[in-house]
Each structure stands twice: as structure tokens, then as C-alpha cells.
Amino acid sequence: MFLRQLEPRTARTTAEVLNFALWPLAVLTVLHRVFIKAVNVTITDDFKPVYNASLAFLNHRAIYAENFNSTDPHYLYPPSGTLMIAPLAIIDPEKSRWCFILINAIAILVAWYLLLKLFNFTLNSVAAPALLLAMFMSETVINTLVFTNIDGCLLMAMVAFIHLLLKRRDLWAGVALGLAIAVKGPLIAPLLLIPLVRGQWKVFITALGIPVVLNLLAWPLIVDYGRFWSHTLPYLAESRDYFNSAIVGNAMYYGVAEWLTWTVRIVLGVMVLISLWLLYRYYREDEVFFICTASGILFGGTMLLGSLGQMYYSMFLIPMIMTVVQRNSVMRNWPAWVAVFGFMSYDKWLSDRWQSIGRDLEYLRITFGWGLLLIVAFCVLGDRYLAARREGRLEVGKTLDPAWMHPEPAPADQASVHNGHARHAVPETVTT
Structure with a gap:
């Protein structure tokens, strides 16, 4: 049955055309990033200090004796x-290292699959190869693999945390x-605010x-x-x-x-505080929207306002970016995607002709x-709040969304609501 899926055939729908085009691009991009680009030698090597620290630990030698006056990658993991x-x-x-x-x-890849499930997409949807290609084309995934650091594992832990929190x-x-x-x-701990405000106290035990x-x-x-x-x-x-x-670093x-x-x-x-409020x-x-958007704002604030923010940390903003498939997402505007290009694009803006301008860019x-991205989230949520206040829609338990974001259900859906079988709202999906 699996081999039958690989049989070449002509697409009959737009969704099939996109699937046939995107899956080869996505798979070959993944293979290139993992087995060619990541394995090649690179100037920045986050793995070497980690390996040396592991070796020192196994041989009962000192680990935390780094000279922080150099600009080389340092070993900074806690005990x-x-x-x-x-x-x-x-x-x-x-x-x-391999x-x-x-x-x-x-x-x-596990995080990618969990994200698809989180937003109600299947592997047959166009979203599956599109998300996979977008992730492995981004600077954050490429340099996580090339520099060989642990952020891929942390992304998986983050998305698993969201899934388990929702369940x-x-x-x-x-x-x-x-x-x-x-x-x-220091980078991950701000996520504890989410179970805190949701009253899920048992999370803190583990x-x-x-x-x-x-x-x-x-x-x-x-x-x-x-x-x-x-x-x-x-x-x-x-x-x-x-x-x-981070702001302080560039300043x-x-x-x-x-x-x-x-x-x-x-x-x-x-x-950030107003947006979170x-x-x-x-x-x-609206659990998926709330958790994914709040996590993105928390990570964005931590990276931007803290003492250290590195570009490949942007991986933790992917769940927030994925909310674009929801009607009420703060990502459904062009400034949000200008922001995404800024911290996700692998393009280099260094210029041989205009060196100073290129370096600044x-x-x-x-x-x-x-x-x-933080400004966009603040403006979108703030604009919805002001509009809802003008229209007298600031009710407890009600969202700030205008009516067009949540159209009336079809007659069949209304019947199920009257019968006591109302379905939970789910994000828009791309069907095949």
C-alpha cells in the first residue's frame, strides 16, 4: 500500500498538485540539511564545548573553568x-556529532508531526509538506543542525508540553x-506562566x-x-x-x-504584559490559540528583552506562527510576515558594495x-479590544473576535448543537 502512494500519477485537484510538488521538495530539503549541510565543517561549532564537557564529566575533570573573554562558543549548561x-x-x-x-x-520531525496534529492537519493535507519545507528552509532549523546544538530537542519538548497541557x-x-x-x-522557564494562569498546578511538581x-x-x-x-x-x-x-546586545x-x-x-x-493580559x-x-500565541509572546519577550537572544532561538516561535491557520490569529497580516522574514530567513544581507548598510541590515x-512581531500582536489584540468596547462586546467569557471570524454554523451543525452535541471550534484546515 505504501509503494502505491509513490506511483507517479497525474494530479486531478489543486490540493493534489500542491502535494505532488511540495513533498519531493520537502523531503529532499530535509535530506540535504541533515546529511550534507549539517555534516559539513562549519566555523561555528556549538557541539565541541558540549562534547568536551561530557568527556570531562566522564573522566572526573573540571567542567566549569571556561574563559569567557573569548568569543568562541562556551559551555553554559547547568549541572x-x-x-x-x-x-x-x-x-x-x-x-x-553525527x-x-x-x-x-x-x-x-516529531515536533513537525505534533504541530500538524495540534492544528488538526493530517499527513495527506497540503499543510504537511508545506510546514516541513518551511521549517527546514528556515535559519533556525538549518543553524540548529549546522551548529549542532540541542534546540531541536527543546522544540520537541515544547510542542509535547503543549499537547499534554491541552489533554x-x-x-x-x-x-x-x-x-x-x-x-x-532561563530560556524555557517562562512557559511556566501558562499552566500557572490555567490553574494546572500539578505541572509544577515535575x-x-x-x-x-x-x-x-x-x-x-x-x-x-x-x-x-x-x-x-x-x-x-x-x-x-x-x-x-537582544535589544541590549545590539545597543x-x-x-x-x-x-x-x-x-x-x-x-x-x-x-508584552498588555498582550498577555x-x-x-x-x-x-480558546485553548490552542491562547497557548500557542502566549508562548510565542513569552519567548519573543524573553529573547528580545533579556540578556541574550540568538537568531536560532526563533524556533520556539513556530507554534505561534502556525496559528495563522486560525481565523483569529494575530499572524493574518503582512507586517507579521515581514517580522517572520526578519528572524526566520536564511538569507544574508551582508553586501560587498554597501558594506556598512549591509552589516546593519x-x-x-x-x-x-x-x-x-510583539508590536503586531499588541496592535491586533489592542485593536480588537477597543473595537469590542466601542460595540459593547466586552463580556466575561467572550472573545474579542468580531462576528465575521466565527460565522453562524450550518443548519446541520445547529441541529447537533440543539441536541447537546456541540463540537469544539477547530482551526481552519487545508483539505485534499
């Missing part, structure tokens, strides 16, 4: 993360989030318990355990002026006055992209 990634050093560096690339690629499997949702926090706590237990287990096994807290952790709290697309690089930097950060921070107040019952497009 809990060290304990988790230690098996990488069991085999030689080259094969270990395995890590493959693990991340598989994790990204009210709180302890398992906490497991997914806790494993991610154990590796990159989400916080797993990192704590792993750190306690690592305590007697890491010879310089205390240096992470006294040497590495303070560095993580500092801002640097290289490879840093330091371009010599922007501190008062202006803080003004921009505070203004955007207020926008509007989502909680009026959209928390390349360095600032990520920061401006994240900022524009």
Missing part, C-alpha cells in the same frame, strides 16, 4: 544538563517541560522537580559543581555585544545610550523582527 548530555562522550567526537545531528533532526495530563506535561528546563532553564533532582544527583558527580553557580551563572546574567540579537554594539535602551525595553515589556482575559477558553533584522 542537570551536564548529567543528561554526558553519554555523548562515550563514542568519538565525529560519530557523536548522532547528535540525527537526534535533533528526528526531534524536529490535562499535567504531570507528563511537567516532565516534558522539566527536561527542557534542566538544559536551558517541571520544577526534575531539574532539582537532576542537579542534586549531579552534585557529587561534578568535581567543580560550585563553579557553575559562582562562575558560569553570573556570566549568563550578563549581556554581551557579540552574537547577541552595546552600536553604542546606544543606556537610558534609551532601557526606554525601548520598558515600552516593549509593557506591550488580553489573551488571558478574553482568549484563555544583517545585525539588526533579527532584533527588529522579534520586536515587530
Whole structure:
């Protein structure tokens, strides 16, 4: 039966045409990114310090003795993360790197499949190859594989967390989030706000318990355990002026006055808080939209307003971008996609002819992209709020959406509603 699906035949519908065109492009792109581009040697190597730290751990040598004066990639995982990634050093560096690339690629594919299910798409839909192609064409996926870091696994953990949270499997949702926090706590921890406002308290048992237990287990096994807290952790709290697309990073690089930097950060921070409040107040019952949009705003705010933001962190904005298939998505406007191009495009804007302008465009497009996305979310939600207030639609439990976003159900659907079998609203899907 599977081989019959591969049999060449002429498409009869537009959906079939798109499927026949997109699947080969998507599959070949994935194979190229994983087995050619990622395996090739690259200047930036996030894997080397991780492997060296794993090797040092297995041989009971010091791990947290980095010289942070250099611009080379540093090992910054906490002891809990060290304990988790230690098996990488069991085999030689080259094969270990290949395995890590493959693990991340598989994790990204699992996240892709879970995202399809989250938005009610099947593998037969046009959305399946379109999303796969878009993900593996993006800078965030390409450089995650090329630099060989762990963000693909963290994306899978994030999407699994969302799925389990929606199914009210709180302890398992906490497991997914806790494993991610154990590796990159400051980046992932803001997601805890979502179960907090939803009252899913059991999530915190495992989400916080797993990192704590792993750190306690690592305590007697890491010879310089205390240096992470006294040497590495303070560095993580500092801002640097290289490879840093956060506002403070670019401000330091371009010599922007501190008062202006803080003004921009505070203004955007207020926008983030207002956007999150509007989502909680009026959209928390629209669960998929609420969780995916709120997670995107939380990650965008963390990357933009925090001490460190790197372009490939944009991977965690993919669930928010995917809400575009929903009628009430904040992504259904052209400025949102200008923002997406800024932080997702693999294109380089460095110019041999206009070097200064090209360098500024390349360095600032990520920061401006994240900022524009947050501004778009704030403006869309704010505009809906003001429109609803003018029209007297600010009711408890009601969304801010205008009527055209949720048309009246067909007569057959109305009959099912009257019979007590109302269906939950689902996002728009592309059918075949």
C-alpha cells in the first residue's frame, strides 16, 4: 500500500498538485540539511564545548573553568544538563556529532508531526509538506543542525508540553517541560506562566522537580559543581555585544545610550504584559490559540528583552506562527510576515558594495523582527479590544473576535448543537 502512494500519477485537484510538488521538495530539503549541510565543517561549532564537557564529566575533570573573554562558543549548561548530555562522550567526537545531528533532526520531525496534529492537519493535507519545507528552509532549523546544538530537542519538548497541557495530563506535561528546563532553564522557564494562569498546578511538581533532582544527583558527580553557580551563572546574567540579537546586545554594539535602551525595553515589556493580559482575559477558553500565541509572546519577550537572544532561538516561535491557520490569529497580516522574514530567513544581507548598510541590515533584522512581531500582536489584540468596547462586546467569557471570524454554523451543525452535541471550534484546515 505504501509503494502505491509513490506511483507517479497525474494530479486531478489543486490540493493534489500542491502535494505532488511540495513533498519531493520537502523531503529532499530535509535530506540535504541533515546529511550534507549539517555534516559539513562549519566555523561555528556549538557541539565541541558540549562534547568536551561530557568527556570531562566522564573522566572526573573540571567542567566549569571556561574563559569567557573569548568569543568562541562556551559551555553554559547547568549541572542537570551536564548529567543528561554526558553519554555523548562515550563514542568519538565525529560519530557523536553525527548522532547528535540525527537526534535533533528526528526531534524536529516529531515536533513537525505534533504541530500538524495540534492544528488538526493530517499527513495527506497540503499543510504537511508545506510546514516541513518551511521549517527546514528556515535559519533556525538549518543553524540548529549546522551548529549542532540541542534546540531541536527543546522544540520537541515544547510542542509535547503543549499537547499534554491541552489533554490535562499535567504531570507528563511537567516532565516534558522539566527536561527542557534542566538544559536551558532561563530560556524555557517562562512557559511556566501558562499552566500557572490555567490553574494546572500539578505541572509544577515535575517541571520544577526534575531539574532539582537532576542537579542534586549531579552534585557529587561534578568535581567543580560550585563553579557553575559562582562562575558560569553570573556570566549568563550578563549581556554581551557579540552574537547577541537582544535589544541590549545590539545597543552595546552600536553604542546606544543606556537610558534609551532601557526606554525601548520598558515600552516593549509593557506591550508584552498588555498582550498577555488580553489573551488571558478574553482568549484563555480558546485553548490552542491562547497557548500557542502566549508562548510565542513569552519567548519573543524573553529573547528580545533579556540578556541574550540568538537568531536560532526563533524556533520556539513556530507554534505561534502556525496559528495563522486560525481565523483569529494575530499572524493574518503582512507586517507579521515581514517580522517572520526578519528572524526566520536564511538569507544574508551582508553586501560587498554597501558594506556598512549591509552589516546593519544583517545585525539588526533579527532584533527588529522579534520586536515587530510583539508590536503586531499588541496592535491586533489592542485593536480588537477597543473595537469590542466601542460595540459593547466586552463580556466575561467572550472573545474579542468580531462576528465575521466565527460565522453562524450550518443548519446541520445547529441541529447537533440543539441536541447537546456541540463540537469544539477547530482551526481552519487545508483539505485534499
